Amino acid sequence: MSAFRHYFLLFVGAFIVQNIVFIRFIGLCPFFGVSTQVETSIGMSLAVTFVMTLASAASWIVWNYALVPLGVGEFLYIPVFILVIASLVQFVEMFIRKVSPPLYKAMGIYLPLITTNCAVLATATEVSKPGFLKLNMPYGYSFIEGVVYSVSVAMGFGLAIVIMAAIRDRMKVSPVPEWLKGYPIVFIVAALASLAFMGFAGLFGM
Amino acid sequence: MIRKLWSELVKGLTLENPLMVLMIGLCSALAVSTRAENTIFMGLAATFVLVSSNFIISLIKKVTPNEIRIPIFIVVIASFVTIVDLVLRAYFPVVYSRLGVWIPLIVVNCIILGRAEAFASKRGVLESIADGLGMGLGYIWILFTMGFVRELLGTGKIVFFDRTILSFGPSFEPPVIFILFPGAFLTFGLLMAFVNFVNRRIKK
Known part of the structure; x- marks a missing residue:
């Protein structure tokens, strides 16, 4: 059981808590x-x-x-x-x-x-x-x-x-403002997604 | 000749800026720009690798077989990255520990392989050096702007080598979000919007 727990924590940690894109860039x-x-x-x-x-x-x-x-x-x-x-x-x-x-x-x-x-x-x-x-x-x-x-x-x-x-x-x-069209708005969306992923910090005491 | 070299140098700073226009080399830019001081070291390291690999690749372009050019470029780049890695670890251990994985990852920074493939493998030696230098400086100025904004807003002051050079004073409550992960995306997005805005005004 503890082996399963170990691998599960490894999985969750790499999957969402330390998400490679949103948290580690x-x-x-x-x-x-x-x-x-x-x-x-x-x-x-x-x-x-x-x-x-x-x-x-x-x-x-x-x-x-x-x-x-x-x-x-x-x-x-x-x-x-x-x-x-x-x-x-x-x-x-x-x-x-x-x-x-x-x-x-x-x-x-x-x-x-x-x-x-x-x-x-x-x-x-x-x-x-x-x-x-x-x-x-x-x-x-x-x-x-x-x-x-x-x-x-x-x-x-x-x-x-x-x-x-x-x-x-x-x-x-x-309707996206003219000066945010293209990549800038994508970055701002990524900022919000990254903010959401920060909420996972501390999950299962990690 | 001089004018040609100058235009190769300047295009990296503005119209073909690797970060703002070509959208390459983003990972390291977002990750290390938590402090203005870090960005200088990271920028210099990447520029050194960029200029040296452009130089070597443009020297050997005649003897490089076309089919295996990518592995050859990668080996050249990896050698220079190893040099930077070992030098930083030996002489600037504090900086090295802060930049962490990003120094070895210069190897897969798309700016460097991209310039090798698109420019240095086709053009002369001097032009390639100018191109590498321009791209490197373009990378540095965006990186430094981001680092400056994020450190100033996120911590309320700018610290260079343990000396505070600029501060909002103790009454300023810094929004910590700017030195955290979302702040990187947000600052970059807004900076990009600003650059777009200015470019559009210039074109009008």
């Missing part, structure tokens, strides 16, 4: 760029979930079985992790194109963008390198914890982007 470029329609934002969040989980798992393995034994982690982690992510994205793209053309068509255009999505690099590093982010635990994650954590972070990203897309859909027909 990571992954904002795709968040503002893609959240124009609900449909595309769902595709984007699925692609991010997929890549983020794989990338975190791969970086965890590389960190624990290659970088730490060789003693080069401290100064090589940035290039190594970004290369892991870039090659993983390439690989996933080729794999999906071969195995499932409809799925490739659905999320194909988003995949290359994910390489430069800072959410993926941040989560992969956070899961692998102990003490990378003070907000969370100072000790490293176990492999299972890392996978659960990155799925929850990715779902938090998906939640944020879908909420935003739905609001922006409604906003197309609402």
